[in-house]
Amino acid sequence: MANFILRKAEPKDVSDILRLIKELAKFEEMEDQVILTEKDLLEDGFGDHPFYHCIVAEVPKQHQSADGHVIVGFAMYYFTYDPWIGKLLYLEDFYVMKEYRGFGIGSEILKKLSETAVRTRCSSMHFIVAEWNKPSIDFYKRRGASDLSLEEGWRLFKIDKQNLLKMTSEE
């Protein structure tokens, strides 16, 4: 199997995008944490103001997956802003179905993202990787990625909805 194309996701792809999001979450043993719906993905990605962008990898019908899918990989990204240098491309999710790995789909996706980043005048690409995910870390390091958490000591924090509501109601 060497035939595949990469293209911008379209509204019709939201079902496949959600399926692949869940598959990746399953790999991280977090599948039940995915509460996003196809309706959310449609509104948030294909409305007036897209909150994310997607690239999908598609194979010809004769190479469809065991369950009959032709969308076999995706990358979800959006633009962020660094106050020192400006626009950045932020890679949020990146996944290729297991049976389609080893054919260069991942590399091509990353290449396409790099072209997008350069074309839209982004200074770099950022993303997070779980510290235990050695194969991913090596994949990215081979392409010149550096661990900012290690070099600069950054730690990612969150304030969840409950605590946000608490703050909004405080005097």
Next chain:
Amino acid sequence: MDKFILRKAEPKDVSDILRLIKELAKFEEMEEQVVLTEKELLEDGFGDHPFYHCVVAEVPKDKQSLEGYTVVGFAMYYFTYDPWIGKLLYLEDFYVMQEFRGYGMGSEILKMLSETAVKTRCSGMHFIVAEWNTSSIEFYKRRGASDLSHEEGWRLYEIDKCNLLKMSSK
């Protein structure tokens, strides 16, 4: 000094925003790393598609800073997307000039951001903090922040322009 207002930044504020970005960078001993210009801040924040949003804290003229500034604090944020839960508000920069601290500006800014996040149906607010910055970590933890890097082992990575160009030309 307890009088101040918070408002959405306007194009006229880009000069103050850049000044405050540089002050915060100076605190992190990284001032020369700020290559962003007022022109870029203007294009990127106030064009058809804003890449960031800003809230500024302003004091009355009679309470201006030593150098004569009335915009004395700011927060820069934008929206990100979590594939499991959807929209998030991402707090990128957050700074109040030293002489104006202790009057509740920081708390008010964070409260305003929380309201924005809730109003725009975000599931949460994310931000990064340097592990050595104990006072900021305490400030956020008091407001319910949890350290995802600690709990979930996430590490922030970067592929810089040089390597992006390398990849795109292969």
